[in-house]
Every structure is written in C-alpha cells, then in structure tokens.
Amino acid sequence: MTLTQERQLILLKPEGGINLEFGTALSEQIATIEPRCNQLWVIDLAEVDFMDSSGLVPLIKGLMSARQSGCRLVLCNVQPQVKLILELTQLDSVFEIVPKYEDIICDTPGKSLAFTS
Numbered sequence: 001m002t003l004t005q006e007r008q009l010i011l012l013k014p015e016g017g018i019n020l021e022f023g024t025a026l027s028e029q030i031a032t033i034e035p036r037c038n039q040l041w042v043i044d045l046a047e048v049d050f051m052d053s054s055g056l057v058p059l060i061k062g063l064m065s066a067r068q069s070g071c072r073l074v075l076c077n078v079q080p081q082v083k084l085i086l087e088l089t090q091l092d093s094v095f096e097i098v099p100k101y102e103d104i105i106c107d108t109p110g111k112s113l114a115f116t117s
Contacts, residue, residue, distance in 0.1 A: 013047065015047040015048065018048055026059075076103070
C-alpha cells in the first residue's frame with residue numbers, strides 16, 4: 001500500500017483485497033495521518049479487486065476521522081466488485097465516489113477541500 005502525504009492532499013493506494021487482515025493494516029495506515037483542516041484524503045481503489053464486509057470498517061473509520069478533522073475523504077477508481085459491496089450496504093450514498101483520481105484534482109481548485117454537509 002502506498003501513502004503519500006502532502007500538506008493538503010493525502011493519497012492512499014491499497015492493493016489486492018481488503019479483508020480482515022488487510023483492513024487492519026489499512027486502519028493503521030489511516031491512523032498515521034496527521035489531519036489538518038481542509039485536507040483532501042483520497043483512497044484510490046484502482047488496485048483493489050476484492051473487499052468483504054470487514055474491509056468496510058477501515059473505510060468507515062477513515063471517513064469518520066476525516067470528517068471530525070474538517071477534512072474531505074473521496075474514493076476513486078472503485079472497481080465493480082468493490083462498488084457492488086458499497087451499493088449492497090448503501091454506503092455508496094455515504095461516501096463521495098468519483099470515477100478517476102484526475103476528476104478529483106480537476107474538480108477541486110474552485111472548491112473547498114473540506115467536507116461540507
């Protein structure tokens with residue numbers, strides 16, 4: 001898994017499947033992030049080909065942590081198998097999901113990076 005942390009952008013790129021074991025590692029990775037107000041947290045799921053229900057836990061914890069810190073969390077490049085899990089659990093309406101990483105960067109300059117409800 002890759003973690004890139006700049007001042008206003010956090011990019012996580014997990015690989016493989018997100019199950020109980022890998023979900024724990026992802027949770028630990030997210031916990032190392034030093035949140036700053038108005039950061040953009042991106043989880044690029046391009047290389048994630050499988051996720052079970054235990055893999056949802058780190059994503060939900062990450063979303064809660066981002067929101068509590070005044071940050072915005074976005075999922076991108078969600079593969080069909082993972083998208084199905086998000087849809088079945090109705091979490092596709094909770095997470096901000098965009099098709100490609102480039103769509104986030106192109107869409108962000110005129111907007112606040114922070115989550116707004």
